[in-house]
Amino acid sequence: MEGNEGNEAKVMDWISNHFDLNEIEIEDLPFFPYGKLIRDKNEETMVVFWCVIYGRVDYRLQEA
Numbered sequence: 001m002e003g004n005e006g007n008e009a010k011v012m013d014w015i016s017n018h019f020d021l022n023e024i025e026i027e028d029l030p031f032f033p034y035g036k037l038i039r040d041k042n043e044e045t046m047v048v049f050w051c052v053i054y055g056r057v058d059y060r061l062q063e064a
Contacts (some may be wrong), residue, residue, distance in 0.1 A: 025038070
């Protein structure tokens with residue numbers, strides 16, 4: 001089984017592969033496994049986290 005650091009790295013890799021890190025703010029969300037709150041310049045947000053059920057990075061978009 002992979003260590004916790006590997007899962008957090010996968011979350012950060014997913015974020016860096018989908019966003020320009022200079023264009024977003026990232027905050028830790030401790031109540032999600034390796035959760036990160038992403039906020040863009042328009043104040044829109046999404047949550048990116050490690051899904052322990054499926055063993056992969058998952059995300060939820062802000063609902064309008």
